Amino acid sequence: MNASSSFSSALAEGPIDERKFVVALARGLELLRAFRPGETLLGNRDFVERTGLPKATVNRLAYTLTVLGYLRFDELLGKYALDAGVLSLGFALLSGTDTLELARPHMRVFAREVGAAVSLGCRDGLDVIYLDTIRSETALTLGLASGSRLSMLTSSMGRAYLAVQPLDVRTALFAELEKAAGADGPAQVAAAKREIEIFAREGVCYSFRDWHDDVNAVAVPFREPRERRWLVLSCSGPASSMGPEVFRERVAPLLKSLARRLGETV
Incomplete structure (x- = not known):
């Protein structure tokens, strides 16, 4: 083939x-x-x-x-x-995702409380794709919407997905991701692996200015109760006003709590 x-x-x-x-x-x-x-x-x-x-x-x-x-x-x-x-297929996916309907009201409350953007996504090939994003009225982060795609290596959402994969699957994905990333591949894989080590201790993955110079983010994976696939919640905000400590000490615990309400976490 x-x-x-x-x-x-x-x-x-x-x-x-x-x-x-x-x-x-x-x-x-x-x-x-x-x-x-x-x-x-x-x-x-x-x-x-x-x-x-x-x-x-x-x-x-x-x-x-x-x-x-x-x-x-x-x-x-x-x-x-x-x-x-293509649009009709996308609407069929979104309307058929019960978890998305369940998550939206919780995401709205979360976005208002944290003052940032919260997103729900899943894997699509070697990327992660956003199913929905809800922003607070004061959120100044980039406007990623439904259908936006991010690298699995540099985004907190992608790293969180990798963290819950079986070792053989993760190893194979890393090989493909490194190849697809070209010259930056080895460094990006090394950074993602460091975040997966953090996940083993904290249950979250971070991305501090890794995919955009002024965006910090944290992500938590959870398994859907019915379809049993892995989805990922992420929260992102401007690095200039939401530094790493804000995400570690305040945002991450709240995001983990939200993930537990929506499905099975690690």
Whole structure:
């Protein structure tokens, strides 16, 4: 199998029965994942660079996704945009997540009490994706919203997810993440491993200015009661006014308490 990074990250979750695995479908989904927050248009060259797929394959997949309503082709610019089919899938996910509905009122109270932003997210390939974010009226942190993606290595949310994975899964993910991060990979992996050591003592993972120069964050993973998948709560705020001690002494205990109300924690 000529696997892309997402194929490899899927393998990291456990053995795959290749008789049942549809490579063409996986490749089509890779094109949809190529869009990053804030991007509205991508061309074939962008798809090739981000997926590693041959240009001819990209052409066929993009055409198929356009016919099915997941992409829209702008003939004037010669580029593709996400279409309504993707939006409908996203709404189906969010409306079907009972934990999200349960979490929202608690997140609102938390955001007001702490004066920061609180987010709920899950893993998506080699990233973590935000399912929802609620900010206090005074929060000055970056405006990450539903659908925003962050590196699993540099974000507190991603590190918290890694911390609760079985050792063999975590090891395989680290190898893929280091490769995907390029020259910065070894340093990012080392930093993430240090945070996982902290998780073993404190039950949380931090990210102090690691993914943005003026953002500090803390995250706590919990397992959904019904679907049994790992979700992650995170709280982020401006590093200029919310230093590491604020997160360690005040925010982390409150976030751990909230996670315990929503599911099973470590």
